Amino acid sequence: MNSILWIELVIGILVSFTLLGIFIWGAKQGQFDDGKKMMNGLLNDSTDDLQDAIKKDEKVKELKANKKAKLQTNQLQK
Amino acid sequence: MSLMKCTHCHLEFDESIMIKEPENKELNFCCNGCQGVYHLLQDDGLNSFYDKVGKNTLSQPLAVGDDSSNFDMESFETRYVKETEEGFNRIDLIIEGIHCSACIWLNEKVLNDTDGIVEININFTNNKAKVVWDEDIIKLSQIIDKIRSIGYNAYPYDRSENEIKATENKKDFFLRMSIAIFASMNIMMIDVAKYTGYFTGIDPEMLRMIHMAEFIFATPVLFYSGWIFFKGAFYGLKNKIINMDFLVSAGATLTYIYSLYVLFGGVGDSYFDSVAMIITFVLVGKYLEVLGKKNAVDTMDKIRSQIPLEATIIVDGGKKVVTLDEIKIDDIIEVKMGEKASVDGEVISGSSSFDESSISGESMPVSKQIGDIILSGTINTEAVIRYRACKNYANSTLNTIVELLEDSLNSKPKIEDTTNEMSKYFSIMILSLALITFFGWYIYEGSFENSLIIGISVIVIACPCALALATPIASLIGISWLSKEGLLFKEAKFIETFAKIDAIVFDKTGTITTGKLTVKATPLSLTLEELNILYTLSDSSTHPVSIAMKSYLEKNYENLKNLELEKIEQIPSLGVQATYKNTIVYGGRLENNIEYKTTIYHFTINDKLLATFELEDKIREDAKKTIEYFKKQNVKTIICSGDNKYTVANIAKEIGCDHFNAKMSPINKADYINSLKQSGKTVVMVGDGINDSLALSRADISIAMGNGADIAIAVSDIVILNDKLSGISKSFYISKRTFRFIKQNLMISLIYNIVTIPIAMAGFIIPLVAALSMSLSSLLVVGNSLRIDKKK
Numbered sequence: 001m002n003s004i005l006w007i008e009l010v011i012g013i014l015v016s017f018t019l020l021g022i023f024i025w026g027a028k029q030g031q032f033d034d035g036k037k038m039m040n041g042l043l044n045d046s047t048d049d050l051q052d053a054i055k056k057d058e059k060v061k062e063l064k065a066n067k068k069a070k071l072q073t074n075q076l077q078k
Numbered sequence: 079m080s081l082m083k084c085t086h087c088h089l090e091f092d093e094s095i096m097i098k099e100p101e102n103k104e105l106n107f108c109c110n111g112c113q114g115v116y117h118l119l120q121d122d123g124l125n126s127f128y129d130k131v132g133k134n135t136l137s138q139p140l141a142v143g144d145d146s147s148n149f150d151m152e153s154f155e156t157r158y159v160k161e162t163e164e165g166f167n168r169i170d171l172i173i174e175g176i177h178c179s180a181c182i183w184l185n186e187k188v189l190n191d192t193d194g195i196v197e198i199n200i201n202f203t204n205n206k207a208k209v210v211w212d213e214d215i216i217k218l219s220q221i222i223d224k225i226r227s228i229g230y231n232a233y234p235y236d237r238s239e240n241e242i243k244a245t246e247n248k249k250d251f252f253l254r255m256s257i258a259i260f261a262s263m264n265i266m267m268i269d270v271a272k273y274t275g276y277f278t279g280i281d282p283e284m285l286r287m288i289h290m291a292e293f294i295f296a297t298p299v300l301f302y303s304g305w306i307f308f309k310g311a312f313y314g315l316k317n318k319i320i321n322m323d324f325l326v327s328a329g330a331t332l333t334y335i336y337s338l339y340v341l342f343g344g345v346g347d348s349y350f351d352s353v354a355m356i357i358t359f360v361l362v363g364k365y366l367e368v369l370g371k372k373n374a375v376d377t378m379d380k381i382r383s384q385i386p387l388e389a390t391i392i393v394d395g396g397k398k399v400v401t402l403d404e405i406k407i408d409d410i411i412e413v414k415m416g417e418k419a420s421v422d423g424e425v426i427s428g429s430s431s432f433d434e435s436s437i438s439g440e441s442m443p444v445s446k447q448i449g450d451i452i453l454s455g456t457i458n459t460e461a462v463i464r465y466r467a468c469k470n471y472a473n474s475t476l477n478t479i480v481e482l483l484e485d486s487l488n489s490k491p492k493i494e495d496t497t498n499e500m501s502k503y504f505s506i507m508i509l510s511l512a513l514i515t516f517f518g519w520y521i522y523e524g525s526f527e528n529s530l531i532i533g534i535s536v537i538v539i540a541c542p543c544a545l546a547l548a549t550p551i552a553s554l555i556g557i558s559w560l561s562k563e564g565l566l567f568k569e570a571k572f573i574e575t576f577a578k579i580d581a582i583v584f585d586k587t588g589t590i591t592t593g594k595l596t597v598k599a600t601p602l603s604l605t606l607e608e609l610n611i612l613y614t615l616s617d618s619s620t621h622p623v624s625i626a627m628k629s630y631l632e633k634n635y636e637n638l639k640n641l642e643l644e645k646i647e648q649i650p651s652l653g654v655q656a657t658y659k660n661t662i663v664y665g666g667r668l669e670n671n672i673e674y675k676t677t678i679y680h681f682t683i684n685d686k687l688l689a690t691f692e693l694e695d696k697i698r699e700d701a702k703k704t705i706e707y708f709k710k711q712n713v714k715t716i717i718c719s720g721d722n723k724y725t726v727a728n729i730a731k732e733i734g735c736d737h738f739n740a741k742m743s744p745i746n747k748a749d750y751i752n753s754l755k756q757s758g759k760t761v762v763m764v765g766d767g768i769n770d771s772l773a774l775s776r777a778d779i780s781i782a783m784g785n786g787a788d789i790a791i792a793v794s795d796i797v798i799l800n801d802k803l804s805g806i807s808k809s810f811y812i813s814k815r816t817f818r819f820i821k822q823n824l825m826i827s828l829i830y831n832i833v834t835i836p837i838a839m840a841g842f843i844i845p846l847v848a849a850l851s852m853s854l855s856s857l858l859v860v861g862n863s864l865r866i867d868k869k870k
Contacts, residue, residue, distance in 0.1 A: 002287075005287060009291055013291065020260055027249070027252065028253075030249075033201070034202050037203075041179075048126070049183075052190065056190050060197070063166075063194075063212055064164055068164070068165075
């Protein structure tokens, strides 16, 4: 009986610390830097906003790739 | 006349002034700005903005006069634009006009959809934005135009070392506090089983398991979250000071060591819960302090962003744009309409009116002629003038105020709160008693182990749970009562300081008075056509007197309409002149030798005086009652104003205020507050304008009226959201009552300790007594605090 409880205790603690780890990762990424914005995002963000976020990521990737290529060309020309 | 909501900003206006659209009668706009933004959002498919706004109201779109091409200037770029590692440009902006999450969404959405924008991130809390863009695709001025097109405005700010440090510090404390709260909450849940076990009986193996779980959760709290206390204690000891950090870390570590002994020795009861609670409680308080410091940095950035970047000087007959640091004494500076004076100086050509509200607090523009002094930070409201610099930028009024404000915000003196003081002496006493107990038992019994356990148990039983709860619980109830009354206290500790005040200083304009000019009722014998001429004249100027006149006419006369006046001309410092059907019509102050004690508006046609109006700034209805209340409470009441002696004396007499000071600059006001403090008084400053910010930041407690300037609200400790003066007396009453309960709570926890500590010193502490006494003391404190808002 007690050994099962010990196992449960270990699993419980592991799960809670894993969740804490995810929270710390989010905090370090800056996801909680703006408390008000985060809470409003939770309440109001719709699927359209998620689609926008994907589009934005793609746009940024493209801009970064173009810029990198341009900088490399400039360096080669020099 | 009925009120109607604007389709864009949702603010309510009189139906008669609304702009309607013939093709869609459901659309009503309060101004052209709202109408423009509404259609722009519709055309761009962004109408979901209004779903996000919901029932919130927005401000009317900001009308921005200056040219955005300034943002592409080299001097601007050097100062504000940084290059990212990837080769993009980056700027930090403060966005003006943000109200709700929908405003953030709209700005981010519009900019994200703009080609060339790599990143846009607006912080809702401080309205600061980080913008990264590709200079090859889009220019900064185009980005600013985009923001302006949807009704907002943006100012650059220099992201200082202070801000980077404050942001990092805030993040660090947030992580430490989150982990402490997470662990403490888990420990509290486990505690339910542990303490229930004391009454129902518990298997020793099960108890050990509970202790083990608590040990796992308490360890990161002590060594990660509590690390800052160890660090603080170390630096304190290095400087030979026993500080609060030392006592917190010593208390928590000793309790932790004792609990470890219990866990692995298998005897007694562990107190890992106390370790986690002590650290968590104190850490939450520290986090609030860190937030306060971060707010101070954000406020300074807002103030600095208002300073002009450059000035136009006249060199060899030509104009040259220079940065403020390049301006030398005797340089000739040109200021156009709408521009801010960058340094102090003396007018040498032209005449105009200057808005000095940021310096003197008075809403009426002041006339400036040749020989008059111009102060930096004041805004030219009428015509181009030239003036000679008599100070450089560093010594000019605006920079002096900004620097003084920065110093005050960084080291704002506050009264040491009672609980902190008490905790300090309490902890020293407990540590001493624990040592006496240890040595006493060691000499008496000779057992080192037993003496150590009894010594530590003195510290554990004196667990400052009740002491730690005494202030926060009472403050929480006091603060929630205050917020229900529309009174916002930014930190709980202001309750205590406010309850102890000796003197209260009021600003005049906008605080004792409404700050808005109103026309005294005047019987008129004008024809409808003459009334319409007068209405059109007042509608063609943005001067506060003209605005007051327009609103007076709209309120008192129906069917007024704008006529087609010709040759409309603003006469600097006087009024507006125009021609109508070959007659010269004029509205404003007539140039004569009479010195008026109030603001006067004359209306003439072909130099024939047809009407004279008197304008006044009304005293708030509850001003007299508020002054009476504070006088009854033996609090000295004082009015400080930048206005003339005659006006201030009249108002002081009318509301029954015994002391007043007139013609005070922002620095005079701040010095006066300092002198009151030096005479041993605890001082409250109540204000609403930018000119009060310095005095507000110097006072022990600063109160801003809810519709005051952003900066005044930012530097204040208390904000009267309902904008009523009676809110100040209500705040004082609630603070005094709450503080009385805090003192009672502290007394309860002291009595608890006086009873239990001797039992612990005598070595009679058994787990049941510990569990019962700790819970009971906390319950007593909570129960007592719940009585605070029973008498409303």
